[in-house]
Amino acid sequence: MIASWRTCILEFPLLEVAFAHFDRLTQAWLKKENSALMIRHLPAIFLLLWISSTGVSHAFTGKVVSVADGDTITVLTKDKSQVKIRLYGIDCPEKAQAFGTKAKQFTANLVFGKQVDVEAIDQDRYGRTVGVVSVQGANVNEMLLKTGYAWVYTRYCRKSFCSTWQDTQEAAQAGSLGLWSDPNPTPPWEYRRGSKAGTKKQQTQVKSSGAYHGNTSSHVFHRQGCRYFNCKNCTVNFQTREAAINAGYRPCGICKP
DSSP, X not given: OHHHHHHHTTTOHHHHHHHHHHHHHHHHHHTTOOHHHHHHHHHHHHHHHHHHHTTOOEEEEEEEEEXXXXXXXXXXXXXXXXXXXXXXTEEOOOTTSTTHHHHHHHHHHHHTTSEEEEEEEEEOTXXXXXXXXXXXXXXXXXXXXXXXXXXXXXXXXXXXXXXXXXXXXXXXXXXXXXXXXXXXXXXXXXXXXXXXXXXXXXXXXXXXXXXXXXXXXXXXXXXXXXXXXXXXXXXXXXSSHXXXXXXXXXXXXXXXX
């Protein structure tokens, strides 16, 4: 455990000093040395604990070797370890949602196979590093908001720049960019909550709403009256034909919407 802590603090000289005191305190305790030595190092230990509790971020670079979806990538670091990164403060549409595929493709075009800078901010419950990613000076998190491929994840976006990101999102919405071409897009956190519930009532509501239904498997959309309108995978709703096409879906060859 001590070795892992030592690796984590290399980028923070203040933490390294505090950790050195922690080492001495630990050795003193193991050797049962007098309490005066232990007390002398306590301020540094409190410093270590305080800095750790403030969530100090650290940065590293690496090559993007995988893009799982719009807001999740895998970075290969210089020491050849793979780190899964969840982009901080934003939430892209799920794969089964409208614009989920386009958000993933946008991120892939932006970073796949390239060197990126990662400012690690936190770690989520799945063990992923949560951070801000930059490529060639461009902030990837912010680019996804600017082009309309993500929402600000207000539940978790707590940094000072989040208010600026909110303005960026509103500008994309005003311009009907990306997912905002749909007049009533469903935020991914609500979509996930609905998917987990999985009740028949919710499924009925999904199938009955929208002038067009998109098949999340084939990415073909159908109009009302088509025999495939309520197919098993036709769970994405579009109010207009243009919204379906902009989301990357193609018209059904049978009903010709």
